[in-house]
Amino acid sequence: MSPRTRLSLLLLALTLLLAACVPTPDAPAPDGPALEETDVLYLTLDAHDIRWSEQAFTVTAGQPVTLRITNAGVLDHDFVLEALGLEAKLSPDQSIELNFTFEEPGEYEFLCTVAGHIDAGMVGVFTVLPADE
Numbered sequence: 260m261s262p263r264t265r266l267s268l269l270l271l272a273l274t275l276l277l278a279a280c281v282p283t284p285d286a287p288a289p290d291g292p293a294l295e296e297t298d299v300l301y302l303t304l305d306a307h308d309i310r311w312s313e314q315a316f317t318v319t320a321g322q323p324v325t326l327r328i329t330n331a332g333v334l335d336h337d338f339v340l341e342a343l344g345l346e347a348k349l350s351p352d353q354s355i356e357l358n359f360t361f362e363e364p365g366e367y368e369f370l371c372t373v374a375g376h377i378d379a380g381m382v383g384v385f386t387v388l389p390a391d392e
């Protein structure tokens with residue numbers, strides 16, 4: 260093996276070694292704020308014609324909630340949680356995500372205000388438990 264070939268092989272080996280050290284793009288992110296996302300409570304709610312898929316949720320005061328609402332019906336619906344000032348209209352097939360936190364324990368009603376839909380049963384309740392329990 261000539262000295263020149265030997266040098267080439269050495270450079271090749273070094274290149275491969277360096278390539279192995281470069282982090283891949285999908286490597287896990289270092290510890291950070293992302294960890295706190297595990298504290299979020301993910302809930303789903305579907306609007307059908309004419310009822311909610313769920314009529315009762317239980318959450319804890321101070322716990323961040325992400326509620327994904329999908330209009331699975333053919334009528335327009337809306338979601339109103341008056342206690343938190345939340346209002347969202349949903350066309351058929353539309354999905355939305357609402358992020359909110361109940362600060363105080365209690366019972367909080369949610370409903371669909373489209374005419375006749377409350378009477379049909381599009382009303383439900385969040386029961387919020389004290390954080391200490």
Ligand SMILES: [Cu+2]
Pocket residue numbers: 306309335336337371372373376381
């Ligand atoms: Cu409705």
